[in-house]
Amino acid sequence: MVERQLKARGIFDERVLSAIGKVPREEFISPELREHAYEDRPLTIGCCQTISQPYIVASMLQAAQLRSEDRVLELGTGSGYQTALLAEIVANVFSIERHPELAEVARQRLSRLGYTNVEIVVGDGTLGYHPRAPYDVILVSAAAPQVPQSLVAQLATGGRMVLPVGSRDLQELVLIRKDETGIRQMRLDGCAFVPLIGEEGFRE
Numbered sequence: 001m002v003e004r005q006l007k008a009r010g011i012f013d014e015r016v017l018s019a020i021g022k023v024p025r026e027e028f029i030s031p032e033l034r035e036h037a038y039e040d041r042p043l044t045i046g047c048c049q050t051i052s053q054p055y056i057v058a059s060m061l062q063a064a065q066l067r068s069e070d071r072v073l074e075l076g077t078g079s080g081y082q083t084a085l086l087a088e089i090v091a092n093v094f095s096i097e098r099h100p101e102l103a104e105v106a107r108q109r110l111s112r113l114g115y116t117n118v119e120i121v122v123g124d125g126t127l128g129y130h131p132r133a134p135y136d137v138i139l140v141s142a143a144a145p146q147v148p149q150s151l152v153a154q155l156a157t158g159g160r161m162v163l164p165v166g167s168r169d170l171q172e173l174v175l176i177r178k179d180e181t182g183i184r185q186m187r188l189d190g191c192a193f194v195p196l197i198g199e200e201g202f203r204e
Contacts, residue, residue: 023084077120
């Protein structure tokens, strides 16, 4: 997967590639789907949610320019796969999941795999997570109709945010950088994510 699906498509960040090589993706999906674990496509994980295709995950992590000292806020814990990748690279990961059952399964799974630098909370991710703000990086694993301003406010100066923005059906990955003068946006690639539900996202 690393050689054919990631490096061949422009993923070059060695920290990202190393993390993907270490984390067993099959541990984050149901047993009946394990034979498809390393295919480059999303897989269902329940609650009408998916584990994103490996290339998209790697692309987002690379765009975020992760550093070992970073504090990261992740929106959409889902299976916990991206959470585990982040935990391999950065100092602390705070992850928000709106489905309590997914959050609990991910919490147990990550604990079993030995990740101790992760905190998972249940809530409305569009509002961020004030108790641990500010964050060096914010990664949003669901599609927003626009950039949630609560997240911009919780991004540290010098911070990066990567998120899909667009309609429910089609979006673009956007990289946001925040500095003393405000924010700058860069479009990265087309994508298709499940919708980000919440006060500053889509309505159910």
